[in-house]
Amino acid sequence: MEYIDHAMDLGAALSTPGLNIENRPIPDPHIDSNKLEMLYGQLADILLQLPKLSFPRIGSLTQVDDFTWEVTRRPLSINMNELIRLGTLPRSKLPATSFENASSYYKALADLHLEHLVHQRNDAVDSVNDCRGKYVPRQLFRNLARDGRLVSSLKKLWCDDLRPSNVLVNANLQIVGVVDWEFTYAAPADFSFAPPWWLLLEQPEYWPDGIEAWTEVYESRLQTFLNVLIKREVEAIRQGRLKEDQKLSGPMQQSWESGHFWVTYAARKNFAFDAIFWQKLDCRFFGPSGVPEGNRWKQRVDLLDEEEKYYMEELVNQKFEHMKERVLAWEPNEVYLEKV
Numbered sequence: 001m002e003y004i005d006h007a008m009d010l011g012a013a014l015s016t017p018g019l020n021i022e023n024r025p026i027p028d029p030h031i032d033s034n035k036l037e038m039l040y041g042q043l044a045d046i047l048l049q050l051p052k053l054s055f056p057r058i059g060s061l062t063q064v065d066d067f068t069w070e071v072t073r074r075p076l077s078i079n080m081n082e083l084i085r086l087g088t089l090p091r092s093k094l095p096a097t098s099f100e101n102a103s104s105y106y107k108a109l110a111d112l113h114l115e116h117l118v119h120q121r122n123d124a125v126d127s128v129n130d131c132r133g134k135y136v137p138r139q140l141f142r143n144l145a146r147d148g149r150l151v152s153s154l155k156k157l158w159c160d161d162l163r164p165s166n167v168l169v170n171a172n173l174q175i176v177g178v179v180d181w182e183f184t185y186a187a188p189a190d191f192s193f194a195p196p197w198w199l200l201l202e203q204p205e206y207w208p209d210g211i212e213a214w215t216e217v218y219e220s221r222l223q224t225f226l227n228v229l230i231k232r233e234v235e236a237i238r239q240g241r242l243k244e245d246q247k248l249s250g251p252m253q254q255s256w257e258s259g260h261f262w263v264t265y266a267a268r269k270n271f272a273f274d275a276i277f278w279q280k281l282d283c284r285f286f287g288p289s290g291v292p293e294g295n296r297w298k299q300r301v302d303l304l305d306e307e308e309k310y311y312m313e314e315l316v317n318q319k320f321e322h323m324k325e326r327v328l329a330w331e332p333n334e335v336y337l338e339k340v
Contacts (some may be wrong), residue, residue: 004177006168011201013039013173014164025165025201027221035173040199040225043167043173047196051156054248055186058105058155059098070100075105075185077160079268083112087270089119101269102151102188109267112141116270118315121322129297131319135312136297137277139304141266145287150263154189160268163198191253194264199225204265205272211279219256226253259284 014036016026029120050279055071062072074095083089099105117124117134125131144150160183168177197203199221200214207214229249236242255261262280266273278293282300291299301309 001179004168004179005170006176007171008169008174009165009167010039010043010167011163011165013169015201022207027201033224036224037228039173040228041232043164043196044161044225044229045236046167046175046178047192047229048232048236048242048246048248049157050162051189051192051248052242053157055155055157057098057100058186058188059100060185071186074098075187076183076270077185079097079160079270080112082118082185083270087116087119088121089116093119102153102155102190103145103148105143106145106150106189106267110138110145111272113138113273118318123323127318128316128320131316132301132312133297134274135295135315136301136304137274137282139308139312140286140300141273141277141281143303145267146222151188151190151268155186156189156192157184157185158191159184160187161299164201165317172195179247188264190255190260190264193248194255194261195222195252197265203269205269205271205275211275222256 005282011025014027016028019026057071059071059075060073061069063069070086074097076094079095084091084094089112093112095105095108099108114135117138125134125158159181161180162178166178166180167175170176197218200207200218202213202214204211204218207217229252233242233247235251237244237247255264259280262276262284266276266281269276278296282296283289286300286303289296289299301312304312
């Protein structure tokens, strides 16, 4: 692609002044409200464009002609790429086809959570109970996906890597380009209906004071964003660029208030799964618990059937054999615990 002349990326415009490039992003707590609304408004215009496009299947797109795109291949998300690059997942474990419905795709994402645990070598767990404590939530999430308790039925265009650092602005803070579209595919509409985590620039699992602190700060920024989004929707409808049923503000508000935001986040984020599951999903789906988070798996393990418990113990044995061997190189098509 050609170079896009720009002054900075939008992440820099929203972050605290004076941060070094090696620092994790921190949103400017003193940002002028007019500036924030102006930047959010431009982001809202971009977000409103994507889900206007609907598809019959979930997966990556192929251009048929100048005006036609079709879903012909498996979806490729940024998380799948990172599982291969950082999580030692064999490429053969990625989904091989497109998906007819959101339920089957959520099931595939839940399978990837387990495959990640199975194939990540050596220091993936540090004790027998740590291994069990990682297996239990992944198997429970997989069961929720299998039972269709996570999903909607629509499929919308979705960019998995759309975030402020990939949005370029000029010196007047006007957007001049958006880059890194390679992880764009037709996805469950739930993904588009969840409010963007990047309103705070930093992902909740990396927030210095923890996920609950992130949630509290996020809610104030979310209301600012939703207010701006509503204004943009009204204007787009007035100009004939948007239909009533294409609005995002209502679904985003509902996703956040219902907690479904965390379902979509957990499904897409393998490396954040444990914290999100125990802090945001466990009690929602399986009821309140007075057991501390670190030991709650001992209570929830009774929700697994005997076969699932058997494979949990098989996985424990496998992990500790790996820790003894400390193998650093292996064939990429190695397969373990095929029934997991």
